[in-house]
Amino acid sequence: MNGEWLDIGPLDQLPAMGARTLPVRGGDEIAIFRTANGQVYALVNKCPHKQGPLSQGIVHDTSVTCPLHNWRISLVSGKALGEDEGCVPTIPVKVDGGRMFLKRDAVMASVREAA
Amino acid sequence: MLSPTPRPHLIVIGNGMAGCRAVEEILERDASRFRITIFGAEPRVNYNRIMLSPLLAGEKSFEDIIINGQEWYDDHGINLVAGDPVVAIDRASKTVTSRSGRVESYDKLILATGSDPFIIPVPGNDLQGVISFRDMDDVGSMLRAASGGGDAVVIGGGLLGLEAAHGLSLRGMKVTVIHLMNTLMERQLDEAAGWLLKTELEKRGQQILTTADTAEIYGEGKVEGVRLKDGREIPASIVVMAVGIRPNVKLARDAGLAIGRGIHVDDHLVTSDADILSVGECVEHSGQVYGLVAPIWDMCRSLADGLVAEPSGYTGSVTSTKLKVSGIDVFSAGDFSGGDGCEDIVMRDASRGVYKRVIVKEDKVVGAVLYGDTADGNWYFDLLKKQEDVSEIRDALIFGQAFASGGGAGASPFDAVAAMADEAEICGCNGVSKGKVVACIKGGAHDLDAVRSGCKASASCGQCTGLVENLLALTLGDEFAGERQVKPMCKCTSFTHEDVRKAIVEKELKSIPAVMQAQHWTTPDGCASCRPALNYYLLCAWPGEAVDDQQSRFTNERMHANIQKDGTYSVVPRMWGGVTTPNELRAIADAADKYGARMVKVTGGQRLDLFGIKKEDLPAIWADLNAAGMVSGHAYGKALRTVKTCVGSEWCRFGTQDSTGLGIKTEQMTWGSWMPHKFKIAVSGCPRNCAEATIKDFGVICVDSGYELLVGGNGGIHLRGTDLLCKVATEEEALLYCAAFIQLYREEARYLDRTAPWIERVGMDYVKSRIVEDAEGRKALAERFAYSQSIYQIDPWAKRAAGEDAKLHQHLAEVRPFAGVAA
Numbered sequence: 001m002n003g004e005w006l007d008i009g010p011l012d013q014l015p016a017m018g019a020r021t022l023p024v025r026g027g028d029e030i031a032i033f034r035t036a037n038g039q040v041y042a043l044v045n046k047c048p049h050k051q052g053p054l055s056q057g058i059v060h061d062t063s064v065t066c067p068l069h070n071w072r073i074s075l076v077s078g079k080a081l082g083e084d085e086g087c088v089p090t091i092p093v094k095v096d097g098g099r100m101f102l103k104r105d106a107v108m109a110s111v112r113e114a115a
Numbered sequence: 116m117l118s119p120t121p122r123p124h125l126i127v128i129g130n131g132m133a134g135c136r137a138v139e140e141i142l143e144r145d146a147s148r149f150r151i152t153i154f155g156a157e158p159r160v161n162y163n164r165i166m167l168s169p170l171l172a173g174e175k176s177f178e179d180i181i182i183n184g185q186e187w188y189d190d191h192g193i194n195l196v197a198g199d200p201v202v203a204i205d206r207a208s209k210t211v212t213s214r215s216g217r218v219e220s221y222d223k224l225i226l227a228t229g230s231d232p233f234i235i236p237v238p239g240n241d242l243q244g245v246i247s248f249r250d251m252d253d254v255g256s257m258l259r260a261a262s263g264g265g266d267a268v269v270i271g272g273g274l275l276g277l278e279a280a281h282g283l284s285l286r287g288m289k290v291t292v293i294h295l296m297n298t299l300m301e302r303q304l305d306e307a308a309g310w311l312l313k314t315e316l317e318k319r320g321q322q323i324l325t326t327a328d329t330a331e332i333y334g335e336g337k338v339e340g341v342r343l344k345d346g347r348e349i350p351a352s353i354v355v356m357a358v359g360i361r362p363n364v365k366l367a368r369d370a371g372l373a374i375g376r377g378i379h380v381d382d383h384l385v386t387s388d389a390d391i392l393s394v395g396e397c398v399e400h401s402g403q404v405y406g407l408v409a410p411i412w413d414m415c416r417s418l419a420d421g422l423v424a425e426p427s428g429y430t431g432s433v434t435s436t437k438l439k440v441s442g443i444d445v446f447s448a449g450d451f452s453g454g455d456g457c458e459d460i461v462m463r464d465a466s467r468g469v470y471k472r473v474i475v476k477e478d479k480v481v482g483a484v485l486y487g488d489t490a491d492g493n494w495y496f497d498l499l500k501k502q503e504d505v506s507e508i509r510d511a512l513i514f515g516q517a518f519a520s521g522g523g524a525g526a527s528p529f530d531a532v533a534a535m536a537d538e539a540e541i542c543g544c545n546g547v548s549k550g551k552v553v554a555c556i557k558g559g560a561h562d563l564d565a566v567r568s569g570c571k572a573s574a575s576c577g578q579c580t581g582l583v584e585n586l587l588a589l590t591l592g593d594e595f596a597g598e599r600q601v602k603p604m605c606k607c608t609s610f611t612h613e614d615v616r617k618a619i620v621e622k623e624l625k626s627i628p629a630v631m632q633a634q635h636w637t638t639p640d641g642c643a644s645c646r647p648a649l650n651y652y653l654l655c656a657w658p659g660e661a662v663d664d665q666q667s668r669f670t671n672e673r674m675h676a677n678i679q680k681d682g683t684y685s686v687v688p689r690m691w692g693g694v695t696t697p698n699e700l701r702a703i704a705d706a707a708d709k710y711g712a713r714m715v716k717v718t719g720g721q722r723l724d725l726f727g728i729k730k731e732d733l734p735a736i737w738a739d740l741n742a743a744g745m746v747s748g749h750a751y752g753k754a755l756r757t758v759k760t761c762v763g764s765e766w767c768r769f770g771t772q773d774s775t776g777l778g779i780k781t782e783q784m785t786w787g788s789w790m791p792h793k794f795k796i797a798v799s800g801c802p803r804n805c806a807e808a809t810i811k812d813f814g815v816i817c818v819d820s821g822y823e824l825l826v827g828g829n830g831g832i833h834l835r836g837t838d839l840l841c842k843v844a845t846e847e848e849a850l851l852y853c854a855a856f857i858q859l860y861r862e863e864a865r866y867l868d869r870t871a872p873w874i875e876r877v878g879m880d881y882v883k884s885r886i887v888e889d890a891e892g893r894k895a896l897a898e899r900f901a902y903s904q905s906i907y908q909i910d911p912w913a914k915r916a917a918g919e920d921a922k923l924h925q926h927l928a929e930v931r932p933f934a935g936v937a938a
């Protein structure tokens with residue numbers, strides 16, 4: 001494993017059309033999503049509206065509907081879709097050999113800001 | 116043939132698809148440039164690997180699939196060393212050594228070693244009878260095994276696995292496919308198409324297990340079966356491993372060439388050593404590795420151009436896939452993952468079993484998935500490769516090439532419809548021609564519903580709705596309002612809630628993808644509005660048969676607790692009829708302390724709410740509450756919430772009946788049932804109505820002579836007092852009418868309609884006709900409710916506390932920045 005990517009575990013730990021969370025000590029929690037087609041995306045787990053936990057939303061196509069007030073957020077860009085405006089940071093993901101990896105500097109972005 | 120002057124020696128390692136094609140391309144450009152030697156690990160001439168599938172299925176023989184027979188090698192003076200793989204390359208001395216010890220020196224070397232099948236690392240993967248699907252020898256092993264009949268397991272539901280499964284089942288084996296993901300061919304197909312494929316294969320007798328993870332292959336000395344991680348065992352005499360391939364880079368790595376996932380090559384297929392080229396599945400070009408032949412043909416052209424002619428340069432390939440299973444047409448190309456700026460155009464034709472989805476981004480086709488009718492696959496693929504602007508034909512695109520170009524230059528859907536002959540059929544289900552539809556519209560049918568009832572067009576499957584709407588617009592011009600009177604369920608479909616519920620029952624649809632296909636959903640997997648509705652409709656129509664889809668539930672129902680604005684949850688244990696005991700109160704107090712509840716509140720529903728519980732702590736707090744005899748209060752669900760009671764005749768000087776006791780009995784009968792929306796009940800002991808029964812979905816007011824049953828109250832956003840349903844004499848009758856009323860509401864109301872708006876719509880007369888006037892029907896409704904309750908009246912907390920769906924509550928991992936590890 002090289003330093004650029006963080007191994008966060010096997011893909012089968014992530015339910016299709018579902019999400020799980022990855023707390024980052026001293027930084028923002030990350031939500032990892034898997035779509036019906038098996039693609040994996042990661043966002044900071046905070047809705048741009050009022051910080052709702054996106055990991056708890058309903059995943060459909062490549063978006064998630066926030067559980068608090070139904071904003072629809074793109075998993076690809078982190079942008080609010082439709083009428084709403086706002087954006088949440090995305091974290092690059094790669095899947096290799098059945099394991100998921102997150103881009104380390106994106107994971108750490110909020111930690112560095114805080115430090 | 117051979118020229119006398121010494122020519123440079125070209126050695127090709129790999130006598131497969133890429134190696135031989137590269138040689139063909141070179142010979143075509145300059146037949147006499149090189150003296151050529153080809154080493155092949157397989158003891159045979161060059162054959163078409165992709166035809167191994169029809170070979171296995173018995174549709175072809177080996178002779179049929181040979182690409183270059185021995186005479187081709189002879190005619191071109193090519194020295195074929197078959198059955199003797201190269202084991203080492205010495206770049207310093209520019210020689211290769213074969214397993215038999217043969218050493219040959221080269222001027223130019225081409226590595227075309229293909230891929231190795233990936234073998235999953237589970238116990239038993241080396242047992243006799245575990246076969247991969249890559250070459251002739253593998254097919255031989257499968258055919259030998261199949262000759263005895265018996266059971267086969269194929270691990271992997273991708274292209275290769277499904278072709279293997281098809282072949283083996285045609286050869287008489289009973290085949291089970293084990294696939295890790297939840298849809299087949301998930302890299303080529305979306306959920307909808309994957310589901311159609313699965314259904315079709317099951318119809319053909321294969322058993323398809325999705326989200327199935329292999330734990331081990333068991334057997335004494337040879338394969339006897341496969342055990343899954345969930346404990347299931349599938350007996351098998353052979354196991355075909357078709358989970359993927361890995362570029363074969365061993366020789367290149369040992370020789371010190373630059374490699375990544377594959378052997379690194381530049382645009383001319385040259386590796387990090389200028390005298391060594393590489394082509395085929397073993398290479399990585401611009402970060403891409405390929406597993407199909409089309410890119411290989413492109414690569415071989417560029418390789419030959421660079422080596423013996425004008426360098427052209429390879430710039431990567433866009434690929435498309437077809438499944439070679441007779442009678443099942445599947446096509447996919449490009450990127451179907453969607454995303455920003457992508458627009459899905461979906462068409463489903465349930466009667467023909469067709470699903471088409473074209474993904475358009477910035478006026479260009481970026482992907483296509485076709486099932487059932489793949490005739491236009493190549494057309495979409497062409498539009499995609501050429502990056503053509505499709506804005507002009509956008510509206511007609513999904514109907515295919517013939518239709519899109521049929522309307523002439525403009526090709527708008529109006530033009531296309533206008534150009535249709537009067538006899539042309541619009542509605543296939545009911546055989547309605549364009550002429551008839553137009554006549555119907557001219558006769559006064561000015562909206563879709565009027566056309567549907569007037570001439571039946573688009574009244575069945577609905578697939579021609581778009582055409583009918585275009586005809587309305589065309590015929591009426593400005594008079595056409597465009598809007599339908601009846602609102603569809605959501606933007607994913609043109610059908611109403613009622614249409615969909617009816618179809619679920621009549622067509623016996625038992626899963627979400629089945630409904631989406633049958634009812635022509637225009638999105639690949641629905642939205643946050645229709646998925647929960649469909650999930651409920653299915654559970655209601657097919658109790659015990661439909662599988663509850665957790666991912667189609669709102670978070671509260673998935674987590675069995677109410678999400679709060681800060682992302683924590685509130686926990687409300689059931690308190691039957693609002694009655695509690697010191698023991699329950701003690702357990703609630705202990706739980707509040709132990710899990711740090713930041714507030715304990717008496718709710719408006721007569722019970723206690725613990726606020727601020729962490730997602731991770733939920734199973735533990737539930738276990739503690741369960742231990743004290745409490746179950747989930749469903750304060751989070753579209754379900755029975757509370758039954759409020761007053762003290763009644765037990766204590767109250769005005770009480771006429773045991774309202775507390777009846778409330779508890781009612782709650783015990785109805786708790787746990789899923790509903791279109793939340794459902795609240797109250798039982799008051801006299802008309803003073805201390806339990807506020809007149810604003811509940813179902814209310815009871817006890818009087819001296821019996822029980823007044825009230826329905827359709829709502830204390831929420833729009834205050835609505837109840838209507839009197841009827842008066843009954845006994846508790847038994849009160850319970851029976853309650854069950855029947857709930858079931859009627861469950862079966863007929865739209866998802867997210869409380870009883871109040873539902874009754875406003877259907878009218879009290881209708882409700883009375885079903886519950887009060889029809890004794891048989893009342894009994895039948897109550898029985899259906901009881902049956903549903905026999906399945907769904909379970910405490911979801913107990914299951915979770917016992918470990919079910921533990922993943923939902925746990926973090927995947929935690930990042931501790933300074934230690935720098937993810938655990």
Ligand code: SRM
Pocket residue numbers: 677678679685687716717718719720721722724750756757793795810811828829830831832833869
């Ligand atoms: C906890 C409680 C308030 C309290 O502190 O007392 C409450 C809390 C919420 N109510 Fe309520 N309602 C509570 C009793 C009521 C009542 C009174 C009653 O049941 O007698 C009403 C009016 C009666 C009725 O429903 O007709 C009531 C009418 C609503 C409505 C409006 C419903 C409507 O048909 O218009 C909503 C919104 C909705 O459901 O869409 C709502 C929604 C909510 C939600 C679920 C808001 C949300 O979506 O997050 C609140 C959840 C808080 C939480 O996290 O627990 N709550 N809510 C009560 C829980 C009762 C229980 O024990 O289960």
Ligand SMILES: Cc1cc2nc3c(=O)[nH]c(=O)nc-3n(C[C@H](O)[C@H](O)[C@H](O)COP(=O)(O)OP(=O)(O)OC[C@H]3O[C@@H](n4cnc5c(N)ncnc54)[C@H](O)[C@@H]3O)c2cc1C
Pocket residue numbers: 128129130131132133134154155156157164165166167168199200201202227228229230248249250275278363366394395396397405406407408409411437439
């Ligand atoms: C059953 C099946 C069905 C398929 N169906 C399709 C399809 O429908 N459409 C599609 O586009 N693709 C399909 N494919 C994929 C396609 O066959 C491959 O993409 C293609 O064969 C790759 O060509 P290649 O030359 O890179 O590898 P190969 O064709 O595998 O050739 C590599 C050759 O190199 C030999 N070799 C390896 N190491 C050495 C060594 N050290 N010394 C000497 N020789 C060596 C191997 O034995 C092999 O013969 C299918 C594949 C299979 C197995």
Ligand code: SF4
Pocket residue numbers: none
């Ligand atoms: S009344 Fe409004 S604020 Fe109060 S609990 Fe109900 S939904 Fe929340």
Ligand code: FES
Pocket residue numbers: 047048049050051052066067068069070071
């Ligand atoms: S916090 Fe996500 S929609 Fe309001």
